[in-house]
Amino acid sequence: MGKGLLIVISGPSGAGKGTICKRLLEKNPQIMASISATTRAPRSGEEEGVNYFFIDHNRFKNMINNDQLLEYAEVYGNYYGTPKKYVIENLEKGNDVLLEIDIEGALQIKEKFAEGIFVFILPPSLQELKSRIINRGTETEEDINTRYGSARGEINQVIKYDYVVINDDVERARADIEAIIRAENCKVLRVHEEIKLRF
Amino acid sequence: MGKGLLIVISGPSGAGKGTICKRLLEKNPQIMASISATTRAPRSGEEEGVNYFFIDHNRFKNMINNDQLLEYAEVYGNYYGTPKKYVIENLEKGNDVLLEIDIEGALQIKEKFAEGIFVFILPPSLQELKSRIINRGTETEEDINTRYGSARGEINQVIKYDYVVINDDVERARADIEAIIRAENCKVLRVHEEIKLRF
Structure with missing residues (x-):
């Protein structure tokens, strides 16, 4: 496989x-749908690890510096990005x-x-x-x-x-x-x- | 198109x-199926321009020399090949x-x-x-x-x-x-x- x-x-x-x-x-x-990480606050009904990975500014900055994101952008002061780990782990499993x-x-x-x-x-x-x-x-x-x-x-x-x-x-x-x-x-x-x- | x-x-x-x-x-x-040209004789039930284009040895040699075949091969003394014209004309029509x-x-x-x-x-x-x-x-x-x-x-x-x-x-x-x-x-x-x- x-x-x-x-x-x-x-x-x-x-x-x-x-x-x-x-x-x-x-x-x-x-x-599998890729799940983004974001620094914005969860909205009503949004679940951690389902809609987004909700993380704080410092952690997001660390992810950028450690090359842990496939891409990222800042929108109205909040960061959004695609964590590598979730994607790569699924691809390795054959998903x-x-x-x-x-x-x-x-x-x-x-x-x-x-x-x-x-x-x-x-x-x-x-x-x-x-x-x-x-x-x-x-x-x-x-x-x-x-x-x-x-x-x-x-x-x-x-x-x-x-x-x-x-x-x-x-x-x-x-x-x-x-x-x-x-x-x-x-x-x-x-x-x-x-x-x-x-x- | x-x-x-x-x-x-x-x-x-x-x-x-x-x-x-x-x-x-x-x-x-x-x-469309590509139609081969061959120098072998038609078998019972085979139709010109449907199963094969049946042509003689001289014409086949001319097609080789004039680069009119996409490929050809000799099998037990008979030639078989793919005429460019039929393929290219169909591709140009969008087929x-x-x-x-x-x-x-x-x-x-x-x-x-x-x-x-x-x-x-x-x-x-x-x-x-x-x-x-x-x-x-x-x-x-x-x-x-x-x-x-x-x-x-x-x-x-x-x-x-x-x-x-x-x-x-x-x-x-x-x-x-x-x-x-x-x-x-x-x-x-x-x-x-x-x-x-x-x-």
């Missing part, structure tokens, strides 16, 4: 990463790990863990992207314009990824990612050692 | 390439083309058409490979030993391929190849031009 795959699902805000990952995990309970993250985070991960599978989620069009951000109803007009404005530049980053999935239909996009995982498990470079043992 | 994919299905004799390709084509009528071929032929194709997807079909074990060759009942004992003897060396060629599919179950193997085709259609390098036009 080989190691698991790290599947990094990324793309611009409004592309639908979250919905796709939710469906993927529902349909494939053997896939596939799913990691949903923005483009900046994905590119940080690529530098530290190039053997990951980097999937870029695209909206069907830029118009559709804008309506999705507006329809969330959670962002101010300024936020909407900022996010939409950066989307075009973000889409240029697609060339740094392995795969592109266009999210015009969530179930089709989910099935695309399932096919990508299945195909990656057939890659000669991933199974060559096992074949040498078997034949 | 991008170009189609050339899917080369290869592997040792007895691995089950033929059965898998048959099922793949039955379930995916949009995939995926399936090509079932032995390992020597696949490696010839890789030299001329490296952008193909090279899939190596493995039997579950060498023992199983031997029983399959025996159970065909079409080969002499000498043939069986020759084929079995070369299988081990052939399996070492797997490293030159992109994907490995273990044929312990035909339907599972077929679904693996379908996933490989679906994933390849999501590869950034294949769809990048289209994305640039769309966004």
